[in-house]
Amino acid sequence: MKILAFETSCDDTSIALFEDNTLISMNTASQIKIHNLTWGVVPEVASREHANVIFDVLDVVLNEGNISLQDIDYLAVTTHPGLVPSLLTGITVASTLSETLKIPIISIDHIEAHIFSNFLERNESEITFPLVCLTVSWGHNEIYYMKSMFEREKLWATQDDAAGEAFDKVAKMMWLWYPGWPIISKLADEYTWASTKLFPRVFLEKSEYGFSFSGLKSAVKREVDKRGELSEEDQKEISYEFQSAVNEVLSYKLIYAAQNQWVETVLLAGWVSANDDLNKRISGEALKLWLKFFAPVKKLYCMDNAAMIGVLAYYRIKYNDFEHQIWGVQVGKW
Numbered sequence: 001m002k003i004l005a006f007e008t009s010c011d012d013t014s015i016a017l018f019e020d021n022t023l024i025s026m027n028t029a030s031q032i033k034i035h036n037l038t039w040g041v042v043p044e045v046a047s048r049e050h051a052n053v054i055f056d057v058l059d060v061v062l063n064e065g066n067i068s069l070q071d072i073d074y075l076a077v078t079t080h081p082g083l084v085p086s087l088l089t090g091i092t093v094a095s096t097l098s099e100t101l102k103i104p105i106i107s108i109d110h111i112e113a114h115i116f117s118n119f120l121e122r123n124e125s126e127i128t129f130p131l132v133c134l135t136v137s138w139g140h141n142e143i144y145y146m147k148s149m150f151e152r153e154k155l156w157a158t159q160d161d162a163a164g165e166a167f168d169k170v171a172k173m174m175w176l177w178y179p180g181w182p183i184i185s186k187l188a189d190e191y192t193w194a195s196t197k198l199f200p201r202v203f204l205e206k207s208e209y210g211f212s213f214s215g216l217k218s219a220v221k222r223e224v225d226k227r228g229e230l231s232e233e234d235q236k237e238i239s240y241e242f243q244s245a246v247n248e249v250l251s252y253k254l255i256y257a258a259q260n261q262w263v264e265t266v267l268l269a270g271w272v273s274a275n276d277d278l279n280k281r282i283s284g285e286a287l288k289l290w291l292k293f294f295a296p297v298k299k300l301y302c303m304d305n306a307a308m309i310g311v312l313a314y315y316r317i318k319y320n321d322f323e324h325q326i327w328g329v330q331v332g333k334w
Contacts, residue, residue: 005310006326008090009082016306025064047085117308137270156209191240198241251281269296274302
């Protein structure tokens with residue numbers, strides 16, 4: 001069974017080819033250099049760039065997989081959530097191929113796909129249910145309880161910015177480039193002094209699962225303004241203290257949810273799941289409580305990528321949990 005998967009929810013044009021649940025080839029065209037100019041994604045610009053490169057990306061994937069479109073059995077495409085103009089590019093191409101080739105097309109939820117990135121290059125039996133998952137990225141920051149593979153309940157979400165968006169905005173405050181979390185993480189790793197807990201830990205109610213990063217972001221802005229022109233050491237210290245404040249809250253909330261829901265497995269997914277400090281914190285706390293902890297096996301799978309779309313499609317096909325429908329589903333932003 002061959003699956004061709006499309007992901008265009010934001011600013012990466014990604015297409016992947018699967019043989020069952022094995023990734024055969026994947027190609028992703030990044031728009032980071034373009035959006036650096038505006039310190040963030042402009043939806044109309046992102047959509048135009050998707051349209052400019054999507055067929056080149058498709059050619060690379062088919063050539064690397066040594067396959068033609070006529071050999072594809074299923075198509076899968078992200079339909080929600082995301083930036084509407086970007087989503088429509090992938091949906092239009094995938095839907096056209098579906099009609100032309102007369103093969104089924106599977107609608108994929110972008111956030112659910114991030115969760116399923118944990119199944120890439122793992123045996124299905126390794127991840128046991130029920131479990132709790134933290135999704136943490138630019139547009140979303142939620143905790144989910146999953147009773148089974150396709151039974152997902154949102155326990156809580158951020159009340160304002162997602163952690164990834166906060167990383168981007170703090171980077172912008174310090175005149176660093178977009179996206180923010182990789183450079184913030186890099187500078188934080190280079191900081192060699194002990195933590196002074198410069199910024200507050202915003203737990204809201206410790207007995208709840210919610211997040212809020214707007215107050216922390218404001219605290220960073222005040223510190224940046226107070227220091228004036230930042231030295232490299234200032235940037236490292238602020239990056240380290242900010243990252244610590246975010247990750248301490250994220251790891252606490254995930255572990256608290258796991259204990260409160262009486263599960264033995266915790267997952268991490270989304271862009272910020274590539275953050276080494278966050279992984280170490282959650283892994284350490286999970287180990288103390290004999291919890292099984294999983295994050296994507298490669299940082300590539302933490303980002304927006306078509307591999308996560310394809311692996312979710314595989315499991316929906318395997319368990320016959322999908323409908324051949326595209327234009328009738330929700331297409332919406334974060």
